[in-house]
Amino acid sequence: MDANKKWLSIPKEIRSQLRNNVFCAHCTDVATIDKFTIVDDQFGILLRGKCKKCGHEVARVVEDA
Numbered sequence: 001m002d003a004n005k006k007w008l009s010i011p012k013e014i015r016s017q018l019r020n021n022v023f024c025a026h027c028t029d030v031a032t033i034d035k036f037t038i039v040d041d042q043f044g045i046l047l048r049g050k051c052k053k054c055g056h057e058v059a060r061v062v063e064d065a
Contacts, residue, residue: 003040010062018047018062026056033058 007015024031036049044064051058 003038003045006045007038018060022051022058022060024051024054024056024058026054027051031058033060
């Protein structure tokens with residue numbers, strides 16, 4: 001299954017929680033990921049994008065169940 005299909009198989013409210021709970025090393029705080037891409041990862045899927053607050057690059061791994 002490709003990364004986008006895996007992402008869309010996650011319930012909408014859970015996807016929202018995942019997008020809003022990404023750690024930004026620049027802000028040293030939890031942030032929202034913005035302008036992200038979804039790619040396959042050995043552990044599940046990887047969201048790569050920008051911190052909505054500062055624009056620094058952030059990533060989030062969403063592990064397969």
